Amino acid sequence: MSTLVSGYDAALFDLDGVIYLGPDAIDGVPEALADLRAGGTRLGFVTNNAARTPAAVAEHLRDLGIDASDSDVVNSTQATVRMLQGKLPEGAKVLVVGTDALATQLAEGGFVPVSALDEEPVAVIQGYHPQLPWSLLELGAIAVQRGAAWFATNPDQTRPTERGILPGCGGQVDLIADCVGHRPPMAGKPFRPLFDETLLRLGATHPVFVGDRIDTDIIGAGNAGMDSLFVFTGAHGKYDLAAAEPIGRPTHIGYDVSALLAPVREVETVGNGFRCAGAEAWMVDGRAVADAVPQDIDGQLDLLWCVLHAVWRFQADGKDLLARLDRLR
Numbered sequence: 001m002s003t004l005v006s007g008y009d010a011a012l013f014d015l016d017g018v019i020y021l022g023p024d025a026i027d028g029v030p031e032a033l034a035d036l037r038a039g040g041t042r043l044g045f046v047t048n049n050a051a052r053t054p055a056a057v058a059e060h061l062r063d064l065g066i067d068a069s070d071s072d073v074v075n076s077t078q079a080t081v082r083m084l085q086g087k088l089p090e091g092a093k094v095l096v097v098g099t100d101a102l103a104t105q106l107a108e109g110g111f112v113p114v115s116a117l118d119e120e121p122v123a124v125i126q127g128y129h130p131q132l133p134w135s136l137l138e139l140g141a142i143a144v145q146r147g148a149a150w151f152a153t154n155p156d157q158t159r160p161t162e163r164g165i166l167p168g169c170g171g172q173v174d175l176i177a178d179c180v181g182h183r184p185p186m187a188g189k190p191f192r193p194l195f196d197e198t199l200l201r202l203g204a205t206h207p208v209f210v211g212d213r214i215d216t217d218i219i220g221a222g223n224a225g226m227d228s229l230f231v232f233t234g235a236h237g238k239y240d241l242a243a244a245e246p247i248g249r250p251t252h253i254g255y256d257v258s259a260l261l262a263p264v265r266e267v268e269t270v271g272n273g274f275r276c277a278g279a280e281a282w283m284v285d286g287r288a289v290a291d292a293v294p295q296d297i298d299g300q301l302d303l304l305w306c307v308l309h310a311v312w313r314f315q316a317d318g319k320d321l322l323a324r325l326d327r328l329r
Contacts, residue, residue: 001263002263002264003260003261003262003263003264004208004229004252004254004259004260004261004262004263004264004265005036005039005041005208005260005261007208007264008041008206008207008208008227009042009204009205009206009207010041010042010043010044010202010204010206010207010208011036011041011042011043011044011207011208011210011260012043012044012045012046012198012202012204012207012208012209012210012226013043013044013045013046013209013210013211013257014046014047014048014189014209014210014211014212014213014216014217014234015045015046015047015049015057016047016049016159016160016161016212016234017160017212017213017233017234017235018210018211018212018231018233018234018257019033019045019061019064019066019257020060020064021160021161021162021233021234022161022162022163023060023162024064024162025064025065025066026233026256026257027256028256028258029066029256029257029258030064030065030066032256032257032258032260032261033066033067033257034066034067035261036260036261037067039261041260042202042204043068043072044072044073044074044198044201044202044204044207045057045058045061045068045072045073045074046073046074046075046189046194046195046198046209047073047074047075047076048075048076048128048153048154048156048169048188048189048194048216049075049076049128049154049156049159049169050075050076050077050080050098050099050101050102050105050127050128050153050154050169050188051098051099051101051102051127051128051129051130052075052099052101053075053077053101053104053105054070054071054073054074054075054078055070055073056101057073057075058070058072058073061073071201072202074194074197074198074201074202075105076127076153076154076186076187076188076189076194077101077102077105077106077127077153078105078197078201079187079188079193079194079196079197080125080127080151080153080186080187080188080193081105081106081108081109081111082109082187082193082197083151083185083187083193084106084109084111084123084125084151085109085110087149088111088122088123088149090110090111091110091111091112092111092112092122092123093111093112093113093114093119093120093121093122093123094106094111094112094113094114094121094122094123094124094125095113095114095115095117095119095121095123095124095125095139095140095143095148096113096114096115096125096127097124097125097126097127097129097132097136097137097139097140097172097176098125098126098127098128098129098153099127099128099129099130102125102127102153106125111125115139116139117139117142117143117146121143121148122148122149123148123149123150123151124140124143124144124148124149124150124151124176124184125151125152125153126140126150126151126152126153126169126172126173126176126184127152127153127154127169128153128154128156128159128168128169128172129172132172137172137175137176140176141175141176141179141180144176144179144180145179145180150176150180150182150184151184151185151186151187152169152173152183152184152185152186153169153186153187153188154168154169154170154186154187154188154189154194154216155169155170155173155186155188155190155215155216156168156169156170156188156189156213156216157170157171157215158170158171158235159235160212160234160235165235169188188216189211189216189217189219189220190215190216190217190219190220190223191220191223192220192223192224194220195209195220195221195223195224195226196224207226207227208226208227208228208229208251208252208260209221209224209226209227209228209229210228210229210231210257210260211228211229211230211231211234212230212231212232212233212234212235212236213234213235213236214230214236214240214241214244214248215248217230218230218244218248218249218250219247219248221250222247222248222249223247227251227252228250228251228252229250229251229252229253229254229257229259229260230250230252230253230254231253231254231255231256231257231259232253232255232256232328232329233255233256237328237329238304238322238325238328238329239322241253241304241308242307242308242311242318242322244312246312249308249312252264252265253265253301253304253305253308254301255297255298255301255328265277265301265302265305267305267306267309270282273306273310274305274306274309274310275306276302276303276305276306277298277299277302278294278299278302279294279299279302279303279305279306280303280306281303281306281307281310281321282310283310283314283316286315286316286317287316287317287318287320287321288306288307288310288311288316288317288318288320288321289321290303290306290307290321293321293324293325295327296327297327297328300325300326300327300328301328303321303325304322304325304328307321307322307325
């Protein structure tokens with residue numbers, strides 16, 4: 001049986017909301033990843049979160065029962081370091097508005113992390129910090145106002161966790177932006193540097209990217225020319241998909257990462273509507289309608305794929321039908 005992943009030389013995964021929520025693996029993910037590895041698929045784990053080193057992330061994955069080496073993990077700091085190496089001289093002093101892990105990786109990349117204004121940093125590097133000190137934000141804002149260049153690892157406004165959706169790096173970046181009147185260059189998703197860094201480190205040429213967010217994962221994959229699989233285990237859902245602009249429309253949808261091991265969900269045009277497996281939706285007076293809504297998740301995903309194509313291709317009003325897909329968030 002041909003599977004979705006068989007058309008690619010690697011599968012690349014976002015972490016929060018795709019592989020785990022907080023400290024816990026999403027149900028079925030370790031088993032699905034083991035099956036992918038057993039089938040010969042190269043796996044890479046790609047995260048915007050700069051609060052931990054790749055080694056720490058890999059250790060977390062192994063604690064969850066997922067086979068992962070340190071080199072399988074690529075984070076936004078690695079891409080940020082490569083970006084900085086093209087913009088700052090080696091040995092440049094940088095004020096770190098982030099965790100010790102961010103500072104460690106910056107030092108490994110040839111920069112000198114500092115924590116005080118009197119050390120005259122030439123740049124401010126900001127990354128997500130789960131207990132960000134207010135005083136550190138103030139130092140960053142002052143340094144930028146005094147002329148330091150400003151860079152940030154990623155723009156994620158939120159993070160999906162086992163406790164709910166929480167503020168992310170983007171919200172912390174906004175606080176400095178409000179003080180200085182502009183926003184920093186970033187290397188993380190949806191910007192291309194992190195995707196290029198991942199391909200360079202993993203040696204993949206035709207991967208599929210698996211993510212739960214339109215604004216970072218799916219748009220980022222589109223910016224990098226990669227196919228994508230959207231999953232429903234994290235931050236975004238069916239209404240976000242329906243509202244997505246063309247660059248944010250995934251190549252595939254599936255409930256979770258196990259969709260990589262299933263056949264490709266194909267949709268075909270039928271008259272003034274669409275068919276996917278046993279599900280159909282068509283247009284009536286500008287609205288997407290269907291005779292019946294399946295009760296199982298796979299059936300609802302099939303119908304959703306039809307509805308999305310009607311919305312994307314014909315600007316159909318799909319709100320009523322989307323609301324009836326009660327197995328999907």
